[in-house]
Amino acid sequence: MAHEIHTDSHVPPPLTPIAASAFHASPTAALVVEISGIVIDANDSVTDLFGWSRTELIGSNAWALLDQPWLHTDAFDEHNVPRPGNHFDREVTVVRRNGEKVPVLTRISRLTDEETEPALYLVSCQDLASAEEVRRRGLAEAEIDQLTECLTRTAFIRHLDEMLSLASLSDVAVALLFVDMDDFKEINDLYGHPVGDALLRHAAREFARVLAEEVADGAGTIGRLGGDEFAIAIPVTEPDAAGRLALTVAERIGEVIRLPFVVDDITLRTSASVGLATFPQDERERSELFRAADIAMYTAKRTRGEQRVFAFDRTMKDGLEAEKAIVRDVRYALAHDSFEIHYQPLVDFTSRRLLGFEALLRMRCTDPTATGPTTEAPARPGPTAPGAAPTTAEAPALRPPDAFLPVAARYGLMGLITRWVVHHATAEYAAVAGLFDPDVRLCLNVPTSDFEAPDFPDLVRGALSDSGLSAHNLELEVTEAEPAGDFPALKTHMDDLGADGISFSLDDFGTGFSCLGLVRELPFSRLKLDRSFLHPSEGYRGRDVVAAIVHLASLLKVNLLAEGIESARQVDALVELGAFQGQGFLFGRPMPADRLADWYREWSAA
Structure with a gap:
């Protein structure tokens, strides 16, 4: 028998535009109902x-439409209903207008706080008979990640949307955590996918355990977004505490994974990198909340230290936009040859003999209105800095390598940049090499990861062949600031290219990874002493350390060259310790290839 429908006038509850849009x-x-069941x-x-x-x-009265005895008894009253932010699910029978009875899963959630009158409830109804809805008492198997038993990405997003809709209708916050397993690819590559899969299952179980221990009633939803990346959504009934609770959960996750x-x-x-964001404090749209948590997680991921948990703030978003702008400029520079190579001389400062030129990369600003770091302020030509660059007004704005290479490395662009530098630097230097003594070298700084690449020897030999530059005029610098990831490949390539006559130096000596090893x-035929050892703040034992490095180089029968020399006083101190080679502004600033001849004439005449 069809139930009678009344059409009493009720005023719908006030909803924010976002909440109203999601609801409708x-x-x-x-349905939004009062405790009596009246639909408003x-x-x-x-x-x-x-x-x-x-x-x-x-x-009308909603309880008349849901044919279930407990709705018409004392089992549902103001003392036995969901508290704000919580809900309970019931399977009931809906009586349709035509009298048909349909099994339905209802979720009843309280929308208003406990002091607001009248109390309002959200009743959502899913038809269990429909093949396209969730199956009875659970999610369809397609929505469960078979490896970790977490929700799939699609199912998690749907649950998050529902959680945000409920939060929009009430004074409830939602904390969203993004979790990325550190070094997971390396574990997979080293031990195989079965071990990697076991680690993911272990991580999912630990996440669930943390939620059960830290969150009231274990509320929260865990999803596997893909690969080794997870997301966790937590409803928080006290919005002011959302950030603290999210941080507590995030830190616990970091602890258990370690x-x-x-x-x-x-x-x-x-270890795990965790980023967190909260609704509505950080963002009010799901897509923006997702992005905020992702940005925070990315910030944690690239932070090499103990701190692997970051909460989103606006400066992270601004920083990411700035990085993306740099990446666009690097890609543009690669496509349009808008890099430049400047060359800084390496000298023996006792004999005034020219040893070589280090190639240093610069990038032209692709946007004339762009602001940001440019190359060091040029000095006027003179006896202590011959061949200085033109003034800023005469030359286009250039960005130094520190302003774009770290970002390029994070986005996997260093291989392309290294290829560009090797070809262009050898070609440029070959055109002017005849102006100098036959043993003056071109020095190229190569990232360790590129040096270890299988095709690196072919890249170098191809560039030498194309440019006509002799292998004896090329010195490749490996920076100690980067760890050697594939040491055997690095050694094999150095032995291989060394047989051709190429020499090698270790850059930034004394500051990086396993230098003595x-x-x-x-x-190596040359060690380049990092400029930090010449700085006044080097420490009270700085002179002793430099003396020890000079002695070590002598024992190993390799040359020692000091970087960053800017004063005659530094030269005197180095000579007193037995070091005679260097580079720095005192001898010459980095300059374009067409300025090398002028610099050399001035240097030779001084």
């Missing part, structure tokens, strides 16, 4: 389920 656009039938608002999806229109349902995990007698030690195992 939802494909799930939803409904969305258009109710027509498909109930048979009555939205306007017909407003003012604990050793044993699989197949292999002990794994890893590198010096002992690899065929």
Whole structure:
């Protein structure tokens, strides 16, 4: 028998534009009701389920439409209903307008706080008979990640949307955490995918355990977004506490993942980078909330230290936009040859003999209005700095390598840049090499990761062949500031290219990774002492350290060259310690290839 529908006039609750849009656009039938069951608002999806229109349902009694005894007893009263921010699910029978009875899963959530009168509730109804809705008492298998038993990306986003819709209708916050497993690819490559899969299952179980321990009633949803990246959404009934709770959960996740995990007698030690953002404090749209948590996680990922948990703030977003602008400029420079190479002389400052030129990359600003760091302020030509660059007014704005190379490395562009530099620097230097003594070298700084690449020897030999530059005029610098990821490949390539007559130097000596091991195992002919050892703040034992390095170089029968020399006082101190080679502004600033001849004439005449 069809139930009677009343059309008493009720005023719908005030909704924010975002909440109202989500409520009315939802494909799930939803009602806003009072404790008595009177419907004060409904969305258009109710027509498909109930048979009555939205306007017909407003003012009717919802409990009369849901044919379940507990709704008509004391089991549902103001003392036994969901608290704000929580909900309970019931399977009931809906009586449609035509009298048909349909099994429905209802979710009843309180929208207003406990002091607001009248109390309002959201009743959402999903047809269990529909093949396209969630199956009875659970999610469809397609929505569960079979490896970790977390929600799939699509299912998680849907759950998050529902959570945000409820939060928009009430004074509830939502904390969103993005979790990325550090070094997961390396674990997969080293031990195989079964071990990597076991680690992901372990991580998912630990995330669930943390939620159960830290969040009231274990509320929260875990999804696997793909690969080794997870997301966690947590409803928080006290909005002011959302950030603190999210941070607590994030830090606990970091702690449990750092604990050793044993699989197949292999002990794994890893870590996780966690970014968090909250609704509505950080963002109010799901897509923007997703992006905010992702930005925070990215910030944690690229921070090499103990701090692997970051909460979103606006400066992160601004910083990411700035990085993207740099990446666009680097890609443009690669496509349009808008890089420049400047050359800084290396000299023996006792004999005034020219040893070589280090190639230093610059990038032209592609936007004439762009602001940001440019090359060092040029000095006027003179006896202590011959061949200085033109003034800023005479030359286009240039960005120094520190302003774009770290970003390029994070976005995987260093290989392309290295290829460009090797070809262009050898060609430019070959055109002027005849002006100098036959043993003056071109020095190219090559990232360790590019040096270890399988095709690196072919790249160098191809550039030498194309330019006509002799292998004896090329010196490749490996920076100690980067760890050697594939040491055997690095050594093999150095031995291979060394047989052709190419020489090698170790840049930034004294500041990086395993310096003595590198010096002992690899065929370096020159160590370049990092400029920090010449700085006044080097420490009270700085002179002793430099003296020890000078002595070490002598024992190893390799040359020692000091970087960053800017004063005659530094030269005197180095000579007193037995070091005679250097580079720095005192001898010459980095300059374009067409200025090298002028610099050399001035240097030779001084």
